[in-house]
Amino acid sequence: MDHLVLASGSPRRKEILKKLNIPFTTFSPNADETQPTGLAPSEIVMALALRKVNVASEHFPVSVIIGSDTIVVCNDLILGKPQNVDEAKQMLKKLSGNIHSVYTGVAIKHDSKVETFFEKTDVEFWELTETDIQHYIESGEPFDKAGAYGIQGQGALLVKSITGDYYSVVGLPISRLYRSLIEFGFNIPPN
Numbered sequence: 001m002d003h004l005v006l007a008s009g010s011p012r013r014k015e016i017l018k019k020l021n022i023p024f025t026t027f028s029p030n031a032d033e034t035q036p037t038g039l040a041p042s043e044i045v046m047a048l049a050l051r052k053v054n055v056a057s058e059h060f061p062v063s064v065i066i067g068s069d070t071i072v073v074c075n076d077l078i079l080g081k082p083q084n085v086d087e088a089k090q091m092l093k094k095l096s097g098n099i100h101s102v103y104t105g106v107a108i109k110h111d112s113k114v115e116t117f118f119e120k121t122d123v124e125f126w127e128l129t130e131t132d133i134q135h136y137i138e139s140g141e142p143f144d145k146a147g148a149y150g151i152q153g154q155g156a157l158l159v160k161s162i163t164g165d166y167y168s169v170v171g172l173p174i175s176r177l178y179r180s181l182i183e184f185g186f187n188i189p190p191n
């Protein structure tokens with residue numbers, strides 16, 4: 001079986017990838033995460049995922065490499081990770097009482113062969129009070145997450161409904177990835 005590398009420093013992505021039940025190495029790619037301008041959200045997340053696998057492939061030239069990127073889009077505004085409390089507050093205010101879309105792009109690379117895809121999941125938030133937002137920010141959860149929340153943590157209490165893949169919101173659309181890896185030619189033994 002080919003060697004698999006997850007080009008990510010995200011502990012969530014690592015946990016989700018374990019569902020494949022195959023060994024893999026993680027590598028934090030430190031790629032430039034500046035969002036390219038003039039692209040649709042789906043294109044942005046695929047471009048950033050590609051940057052991550054390209055950096056990792058310099059270190060693992062013979063491996064199959066997976067990279068991923070997640071952004072939140074609310075009323076045409078792209079929300080990445082908040083840099084401070086104020087930004088987190090602004091983001092959560094925007095999401096309050098609204099439906100937003102979470103885009104996760106994935107890139108798979110082996111030698112010169114590259115595959116990219118994206119998933120879009122719609123998430124509806126309850127109406128949040130100032131106190132709800134304040135309490136949630138104090139949990140510390142918002143700061144390493146796109147849109148300033150984590151659906152897998154206390155952020156679950158903010159979410160009214162979701163349409164699409166839950167794991168894509170957490171950062172890695174695992175069932176689509178599983179199928180894409182097989183189509184890509186990666187040999188995954190039956191569990």
Ligand SMILES: Cc1cn([C@H]2C[C@H](O)[C@@H](COP(=O)(O)OP(=O)(O)OP(=O)(O)O)O2)c(=O)[nH]c1=O
Pocket residue numbers: 007008009010012013028029033068069070071072081102144145146147149150151152155169170171
């Ligand atoms: C919306 C949402 C995002 N997130 C996370 C997923 C991503 O890890 C993060 C968005 O930042 P990313 O830049 O996509 O990923 P990362 O910097 O955490 O990891 P790496 O680039 O090394 O792969 O937000 C959650 O964990 N839960 C959520 O509900």
